[in-house]
Amino acid sequence: MTERRVAAAWVPAVILAAAFLALTLGAKAPAPGGKSPLQDDEIVALLRDYLRIDTSNPPGNELKAARFFKEWFDREGIPSEIFEFAPGRADLVARLKGNGTKRPLLLANHMDVVNVERPYWSVDPFAGIQKDGFLYGRGALDMKSTGLLEAAAMVNVKRSGGGLSRDLIFLATADEEVGALGAQWVVDQRPDLVKDAEFMLNEGGVIDEVDGKARSYDVGVTEKCPMWVKITARGRPGHGSQPFARDNAVLALLRSLERLSRYDTPMQVIPAADAYFKARAAAQPAGRAEKYRNVREALKDPEFRSSLEADPLLNAILRNTIAITMLQGAPQTNIIPTAAEARVDIRLLPGQDPAAFLAEIKKVVEEPGVTVETVGTYVPATASPVESDLMRAIERARARHHPDTVLAPTILTGWTESALMRPLGIQAYGFEPYVLDESEQNRAHGNDERISVDNVVRGARIMEEVVRDVSR
Ligand SMILES: [Zn+2]
Structure with missing residues (x-):
């Protein structure tokens, strides 16, 4: 009710404003x-x-x-x-x-x-x-x-x-x-x-x-460039009531992923990233603006660097990123599975060599029974x-x-x-x-x-x- 009254009272003003806009623009x-x-x-x-x-x-x-x-x-x-x-x-x-x-x-x-x-x-x-x-x-x-x-x-x-x-x-x-x-x-x-x-x-x-x-x-x-990767661990199957550590696919996968989660890819400033920071420099507080104007140099300052790393977007435009996104083990709780699998969403900067990056990932997750392969195609x-x-x-x-x-x-x-x-x-x-x-x-x-x-x-x-x- 109230709403209708208020709306009605505003009608003439709205019409006038609309007419004015139509005439002026x-x-x-x-x-x-x-x-x-x-x-x-x-x-x-x-x-x-x-x-x-x-x-x-x-x-x-x-x-x-x-x-x-x-x-x-x-x-x-x-x-x-x-x-x-x-x-x-x-x-x-x-x-x-x-x-x-x-x-x-x-x-x-x-x-x-x-x-x-x-x-x-x-x-x-x-x-x-x-x-x-x-x-x-x-x-x-x-x-x-x-x-x-x-x-x-x-x-x-x-x-x-x-x-x-x-x-x-x-x-x-x-x-x-x-x-x-x-x-x-x-x-x-x-x-x-x-x-x-x-x-x-x-x-x-x-x-x-x-x-x-x-x-x-x-x-x-x-x-x-997205490069999607599947990491598979294979081991000995067993009953969940009698767990074991050796040849256990789930445990091997967890160890691999733990190392991958701590792996820091190097930061790098591609030309488009340089332009990105320069364009935004003016909107930053004075000290920070100076750093945005020369971000390559500024990355040497650990405090500035960690402030960029803490921002998921800025972090992502400065490095290849790795996100562990899917996990799969046994189909039910009481099975130690033969295989456990993770999917990883990797995003590479322009100008990267996907094969070289994949080789790097393989080294990081290396573990008996663990394999790494790409899923689908990627376009550099x-x-x-x-x-x-x-x-x-x-x-x-x-x-x-x-x-x-x-x-x-x-x-x-x-x-x-x-x-x-x-x-x-x-x-x-x-x-x-x-x-x-x-x-x-x-x-x-x-x-x-x-x-x-x-x-x-x-x-x-x-x-x-x-x-x-x-x-x-
Ligand atoms: Zn879309």
Whole structure:
């Protein structure tokens, strides 16, 4: 009741403010000869619909999401095609023609999301819930919002009559979170769909907020290379009632892993890390700022060094990392198993030799009966230039929306499909225009993943501005 009264009292002011904004920015006025752009509430409603499509991977079911985009693009008269490369698994590609004076811009996103641990969510993760100024749902951050805003930018360009210097290619893929089958299918089977693109905008960095203040536009220019490893210990099986120490697979595995957990990889400053620290120097207190400007030298100071090591992100961009993530022994409590197994998530910096690193790991875990092997394939990391037209377009958007921030090239610690697309000659960048502090960012892959309506609305503007700016 109270809420309704308050809301009613505010209506005139809201209408006035909206009218003022529309007049001053011209944001919602139709372009000459074009249709009105998507309204903010339409974009929010579309995102809620998209969040309602359960594309938890495994199993994925991305075909449903591909159909969502296809129907939308059909309504807007933008040609698109669905490629169902396996039952229920599909990519979608849409293309809006420009005048061809510049090579295309690829707007890339994945439609699948990671699974949820339902008991830990306070809302239904697939109901498109809007609550307290936030949209809740698996994929709200990773990365259904960005996919939707990329499509919205394309729709608005189409509605305003097109006329860009580049084609816009919208690529929505399946299976990024598990095996990247969708992006790999494009690379292997239909590279013609994307490979003339000059730039790619993908998931990656965000607008980083610290202590309630936007600090930097983080743009991913490279990412670490995941190398997943299986460590297996084999021994003598037995009954849990009569334990023994020799030839015991579980005990051998524990000893190996204990050594691995204490193993420190050397710290190293690659050029992108150097640029990362330099860009953030100004936001640091005076003494620390000096160290950020010359981080290579500053690492010799043990106190500074341990302050970086204590920060999981900074630590990860300065070294190859090793995370022990899965453990498996007997299928039941009263068995001493023949084999025990651990999985380890290793992430290598660009420019590393994966075989040499694996040999190092083997030495660390060496133990009778213990073997080490890689699981799946790994693609060595690649990088895009720190200076480019797309970077400059993002920089101009930054100056308009958040003049007090800096543009910061970033090394992503996670893997993205950019790593598959860069070898096709595409300069791929990871940037998602949302102001997020660490605790909000951590909801990606976590519980109660959400994005604020403010971020969606402002993000839609920034996305469209960047797309238009780099395609003038
Ligand atoms: Zn993602």
